[in-house]
Amino acid sequence: MANESTIMEPTGKREGAMTQPEYIRGGRVYSPGVDIIELENELLLVADVPGARPEDVEIDYEQGMLTLHARVEPRRKGEDLDWLLYEYGVGDYYRSFQIGEAIDASKIEAEFKNGVLTVHLPKTEAARPRKIQVKVSS
């Protein structure tokens, strides 16, 4: 089992920043809430990206850095609406992680359902747990 430091956000980035928007390309950018789950043979990264379309989600993995970016266009473009309640904003999602565990980059897969993105990060053969058979010497 990997320890807590297996997955880290790059230094300088605040952890657990779930709703703090930053401004890139004129719109707001949100940091999606994520779960990171370790299974025997893979890591799972589960991110809430409501309103994103599968075709607008980019996942990059380079030198141990996993980056998620989902482009989300405003759903009410150019309309001057009479807001009665405005509790959340709409914009791109962006977040990156440093993955310490050895990952087989060629086998990374992602699925998308109901606004939730699940990224499968298979461990390399070398990083998988192994059972060592103890031979009994006769």
Next chain:
Amino acid sequence: MLTRRLNVWAPYNDLRREIDRLFDAFTGGDGGLVRSRAFPAVNVWEDGNNLFLEAELPGVAREDLEISAAGNELTIRGRRNPCQGENLVYHRQERGYGEFSRVLTLPVEVDTDKIEATLRDGVLTLTLPKAEAAKARKIEVKTAE
């Protein structure tokens, strides 16, 4: 005019969001302030004939969502399931799960038979037609001869 009175609060809402954001920066976006916020967060707007509501509900399946309305009270109720599997080791868990319900008092009565709801990519959108009596009307001013 109810509409106009409510819209007076729009700048206040902007300010409140900004204050929330600053608080998030201090509490790591993870503090009690955030957690205690009503779920789901909603945006509500209107035109002359309808109220519109949008809520972000990622990971909530259509069959796990229930919307009901009576008069001017709207209830959104549902459940989000945790990740399935055995021997899950969480390195990070920021996504909540479990049951939720939120009751919203709408500013006007709506025609509960004609509410339309769509759930797409984790976003719920409701169209709530205003009851006849609540619709905006243009009053023609007659000129006295």
